[in-house]
Amino acid sequence: xxxxxxxxxxxxxxxxxxxxxxxxxxxxxxxxxxxxxxxxxxxxxxxxxxxxxxxxxxxxxxxxxxxxxxxxxxxxxxxxxxxxxxxxxxxxxxxxxxxxxxxxxxxxxxxxxxxxxxxxxxxxxxxxxxxxxxxxxxxxxxxxxxxxxxxxxxxxxxxxxxxxxxxxxxxxxxxxxxxxxxxxxxxxxxxxxxxxxxxxxxxxxxxxxxxxxxxxxxxxxxxxxxxxxxxxxxxxxxxxxxxxxxxxxxxxxxxxxxxxxxxxxxxxxxxxxxxxxxxxxxxxxxxxxxxxxxxxxxxxxxxxxxxxxxxxxxxxxxxxxxxxxxxxxxxxxxxxxxxxxxxxxxxxxxxxxxxxxxxxxxxxxxxxxxxxxxxxxxxxxxxxxxxxxxxxxxxxxxxxxxxxxxxxxxxxxxxxxxxxxxxxxxxxxxxxxxxxxxxxxxxxxxxxxxxxxxxxxxxxxxxxxxxxxxxxxxxxxxxxxxxxxxxx
Ligand SMILES: CC(=O)N[C@H]1[C@@H](OP(=O)(O)OP(=O)(O)OC[C@H]2O[C@@H](n3ccc(=O)[nH]c3=O)[C@H](O)[C@@H]2O)O[C@H](CO)[C@@H](O)[C@@H]1O[C@H](C)C(=O)N[C@@H](C)C(=O)N[C@H](CCC(=O)O)C(=O)O
Ligand SMILES: Nc1ncnc2c1ncn2[C@@H]1O[C@H](COP(=O)(O)OP(=O)(O)OP(=O)(O)O)[C@@H](O)[C@H]1O
Ligand SMILES: N[C@H](CCC[C@H](N)C(=O)O)C(=O)O
Ligand SMILES: [Mg+2]
Numbered sequence: 001x002x003x004x005x006x007x008x009x010x011x012x013x014x015x016x017x018x019x020x021x022x023x024x025x026x027x028x029x030x031x032x033x034x035x036x037x038x039x040x041x042x043x044x045x046x047x048x049x050x051x052x053x054x055x056x057x058x059x060x061x062x063x064x065x066x067x068x069x070x071x072x073x074x075x076x077x078x079x080x081x082x083x084x085x086x087x088x089x090x091x092x093x094x095x096x097x098x099x100x101x102x103x104x105x106x107x108x109x110x111x112x113x114x115x116x117x118x119x120x121x122x123x124x125x126x127x128x129x130x131x132x133x134x135x136x137x138x139x140x141x142x143x144x145x146x147x148x149x150x151x152x153x154x155x156x157x158x159x160x161x162x163x164x165x166x167x168x169x170x171x172x173x174x175x176x177x178x179x180x181x182x183x184x185x186x187x188x189x190x191x192x193x194x195x196x197x198x199x200x201x202x203x204x205x206x207x208x209x210x211x212x213x214x215x216x217x218x219x220x221x222x223x224x225x226x227x228x229x230x231x232x233x234x235x236x237x238x239x240x241x242x243x244x245x246x247x248x249x250x251x252x253x254x255x256x257x258x259x260x261x262x263x264x265x266x267x268x269x270x271x272x273x274x275x276x277x278x279x280x281x282x283x284x285x286x287x288x289x290x291x292x293x294x295x296x297x298x299x300x301x302x303x304x305x306x307x308x309x310x311x312x313x314x315x316x317x318x319x320x321x322x323x324x325x326x327x328x329x330x331x332x333x334x335x336x337x338x339x340x341x342x343x344x345x346x347x348x349x350x351x352x353x354x355x356x357x358x359x360x361x362x363x364x365x366x367x368x369x370x371x372x373x374x375x376x377x378x379x380x381x382x383x384x385x386x387x388x389x390x391x392x393x394x395x396x397x398x399x400x401x402x403x404x405x406x407x408x409x410x411x412x413x414x415x416x417x418x419x420x421x422x423x424x425x426x427x428x429x430x431x432x433x434x435x436x437x438x439x440x441x442x443x444x445x446x447x448x449x450x451x452x453x454x455x456x457x458x459x460x461x462x463x464x465x466x467x468x469x470x471x472x473x474x475x476x477x478x479x480x481x482x483x484x485x486x487x488x
Contacts (some may be wrong), residue, residue, distance in 0.1 A: 011092050024038060024063060034062050038062045039062065040066070068084070085188070090188070102195070115201035119199060120177040132175055133173045135165070137161065154179045185224050197232050199301050222245060228252040231252075259296055276288050277291065279300070287321045290330075294352075303317070332344070338448070342453045343356075344479065350388050350391055353388055369398065372395075389430070390421035400442055403464070440455060
């Protein structure tokens with residue numbers, strides 16, 4: 001039991017009706033999860049308004065309401081706290097509820113359009129391999145010093161974040177690396193967390209269904225840096241034109257990283273092949289298993305972060321060279337007989353797809369054909385669909401357009417939107433097969449000796465989501481099984 005008054009510490013309150021000296025069991029923002037003695041936070045969402053469920057929450061036993069607007073019918077047994085912003089109130093209350101676990105460890109947040117999962121997962125591996133107790137909050141999973149917990153969001157809601165940080169504190173975690181998505185910042189999911197540092201990877205087209213314009217999307221990301229404390233570091237990609245914008249108004253210590261511009265942390269690519277990257281970092285040669293220029297940025301960012309957290313340079317360089325890749329990010333294998341290479345990559349934005357295709361093109365030889373299988377998710381930014389099909393057909397020899405989590409949309413409508421982006425000279429390169437398994441089978445059948453198949457968009461995902469149901473589907477399993485059968 002906690003006192004409501006203690007949970008409200010730092011919350012910007014307009015008015016209180018009733019007493020705050022009451023005990024509450026837990027903080028809930030979904031009326032369907034309310035139980036006796038909870039405090040219900042009413043949030044105005046994208047689909048509905050939590051204020052409509054206040055009565056329901058009271059029926060289920062809630063004793064206190066945190067609201068932006070007072071209901072006309074008030075219940076005299078209930079306390080109403082009117083706040084300026086319910087999202088912010090929820091986040092601050094969640095941190096108070098769990099007694100600010102983020103203050104008891106070094107928490108680093110990574111934001112940007114692409115590379116968040118890669119960067120946070122590499123940081124997790126690096127620190128863990130160096131013997132530190134480490135935590136991770138990512139799209140793929142939450143890790144508490146080796147213990148994996150399934151997750152549905154990239155950046156979970158504030159109660160979930162603080163609950164996991166609390167468990168990390170209990171496990172003696174010293175460092176935690178977390179992804180900070182634009183939805184997470186916009187909905188204040190990370191408000192009230194104490195960050196030791198932040199990292200900006202890059203900014204390109206995504207989520208323009210949720211954020212009205214690109215400028216709004218950029219400014220939401222920037223807010224994360226605006227709110228870092230003066231004691232924190234802000235490591236930013238200086239080669240990205242939005243990098244300097246991100247840190248323009250931050251109080252944190254600004255540190256740039258770049259391959260092409262003069263700045264605090266610089267690297268050069270000496271070699272870039274299927275086996276990995278050879279970099280020159282701060283005068284040292286660094287070999288890494290990660291592939292492609294974009295991964296040179298990710299590796300440089302984690303090196304900069306480790307340096308800012310006070311680790312020893314040589315130890316860090318040596319450990320980075322041993323790190324494995326990240327699940328579903330440029331994960332690849334080559335078959336034994338026909339030497340076909342299959343690459344599974346989570347590229348689900350135009351920029352990521354372009355980077356992955358350019359990376360493959362820069363390392364393949366002329367007689368190795370590139371066959372790309374790609375789709376675009378339903379109920380997500382539809383403006384990226386023609387662009388991704390255009391990129392795929394411009395940079396591959398053959399493309400199979402297919403489905404990627406249609407959700408509640410008709411897959412054929414999504415595919416029509418993708419097809420509209422294919423240029424006439426590339427019509428012959430492209431076919432559409434809505435069934436993803438058939439699309440992968442067709443790619444495997446098309447592939448000749450030494451050809452390369454890229455399956456983009458789903459990476460680590462183990463499902464295909466259709467009308468609210470997640471059906472088992474793993475690109476990695478499908479392509480391995482199909483290619484192995486063909487080689488028998
Ligand atoms: C668009 C979006 O981000 N939606 C998130 C948001 O829901 P919402 O604002 O739509 O909520 P709503 O349905 O309008 O309801 C408003 C309020 O009423 C409450 N309610 C609703 C019904 C009811 O009966 N009783 C009740 O109390 C709800 O709990 C909520 O508090 O707040 C919910 C609670 O935290 C989230 O679960 C939900 O994520 C949805 C499922 C989602 O798909 N989000 C994705 C887009 C997302 O957040 N993605 C980013 C990563 C993107 C990237 O990869 O870059 C992420 O961080 O995961
Ligand atoms: N630094 C980078 N710059 C550009 N593209 C990248 C970078 N790192 C990874 N990618 C590409 O983007 C894809 C997604 O990478 P990753 O999962 O690390 O990004 P993310 O930011 O976590 O994405 P999400 O928003 O879905 O959480 C990768 O599979 C790869 O194709
Ligand atoms: N976190 C991203 C992942 C997209 C992955 C892709 N497979 C899709 O379903 O669109 C989102 O929810 O928008
Ligand atoms: Mg991610």
